[in-house]
Amino acid sequence: MSPRPLPRLTRRSALGAAGLVSLGVAATGCDDPAATPSARATVRSTEITHDVALAVDLVAGVQRSVTLTTDVVRRFPLLRPSLRPLLETQRAHLALLAEAVPEQAMPSPSANRVPAAADRAAARARVLRSTTARRDAFNAAAVEAESGQFARVLASMGAGLAQHLAVLEGAT
Amino acid sequence: MTPTGALQDALAAEHAAVYVFGVLGAQTSEVEQSTLFDNLLTAYEQHRSARDELVARIQELGGRPVAAAPAYELPNAVSTPTQVVRAALVTEHRVTQTYGTLVAQTVGDDRSWAVDALGASAVRQLRFGGRPESFPGTQGLA
Numbered sequence A: 001m002s003p004r005p006l007p008r009l010t011r012r013s014a015l016g017a018a019g020l021v022s023l024g025v026a027a028t029g030c031d032d033p034a035a036t037p038s039a040r041a042t043v044r045s046t047e048i049t050h051d052v053a054l055a056v057d058l059v060a061g062v063q064r065s066v067t068l069t070t071d072v073v074r075r076f077p078l079l080r081p082s083l084r085p086l087l088e089t090q091r092a093h094l095a096l097l098a099e100a101v102p103e104q105a106m107p108s109p110s111a112n113r114v115p116a117a118a119d120r121a122a123a124r125a126r127v128l129r130s131t132t133a134r135r136d137a138f139n140a141a142a143v144e145a146e147s148g149q150f151a152r153v154l155a156s157m158g159a160g161l162a163q164h165l166a167v168l169e170g171a172t
Numbered sequence B: 001m002t003p004t005g006a007l008q009d010a011l012a013a014e015h016a017a018v019y020v021f022g023v024l025g026a027q028t029s030e031v032e033q034s035t036l037f038d039n040l041l042t043a044y045e046q047h048r049s050a051r052d053e054l055v056a057r058i059q060e061l062g063g064r065p066v067a068a069a070p071a072y073e074l075p076n077a078v079s080t081p082t083q084v085v086r087a088a089l090v091t092e093h094r095v096t097q098t099y100g101t102l103v104a105q106t107v108g109d110d111r112s113w114a115v116d117a118l119g120a121s122a123v124r125q126l127r128f129g130g131r132p133e134s135f136p137g138t139q140g141l142a
Helices: A011-017 A037-047 A050-075 A077-100 A120-144 A148-168 B003-026 B034-060 B081-105 B108-128
Strands: none
Touching: A050 A077, A050 A120, A050 A148, A077 A120, A077 A148, A120 A148, A120 B108, A148 B081, A148 B108, B003 B034, B003 B081, B003 B108, B034 B081, B034 B108, B081 B108
16 A cells, blocks of 8 residues: 655644734734724734634633643542643644734633532543533534645644543543 | 545545455454454444545546555555554554545535544544544644
8 A cells, every 4th residue: 555645734834824824913913003903903803814713713722621631630640641641632732723823812821710620530521521522623613714734733633632532431 | 636636545545445454354363353353344344434435425526436456555564463453553544644635625515524534533543552643644743
């Protein structure tokens, strides 16, 4: 079996194809110090692409998942071995999406505080529910994305979370 | 690459996977390696189903589905269960990459199906020793 070599996907090609790099400038249009607030708002609304808006929507959810899993891993040491690989993946997803989201659109971590779970089983179940929700959100966004390369990254994130869920749910 | 071309590439990958998993199943004892045999059989059936789905999608687009080759080169020797597992993982990994490309090259219903196929293939890797990755199907996003 010797399939045709596939083009290599890089972070830059994935985000660049979607117009998701250098968003700090593209999304705000704030380079012009003389621009009025209303002019800036106009630039903001017209230059934020569909895919940037998708990334903005996704990043808050991923940040909530990271906050939740970090908290659960800290509170319940026995869950660390099983949840640490998931946390690493969640952080990798957050890091990539953060490259695509204008700085001012990044939710502050304090806005994503989650109430502590009562016990270990409940905490683990919450992490799984949160991960399932993120997987579904990535998959839905992958279908919606205008850029094919960005869609591929989003679908890949969903697939990565599906792998973690399969391991954590013992479905493999 | 056109959407039809990407679907044809995915079909070619599934033709190869059906062949390879058939060989791997034939190399595996249903009695002595029952778990591995079951995993190979399940994967074989899922690849066959995906192949048929791709044939239908290509035909709906007016294309002529690429035919299977008479035989395919195996990823490695498959004399032992360990080698069989390795070959299965390599094959599944290749299919996952192909579906990543298919997601990028399609829109609408074809992309939605490709997203599901990518996830299913990524999860199948786990049955053959694969570990969860952050970005499966992207050749290790750099």
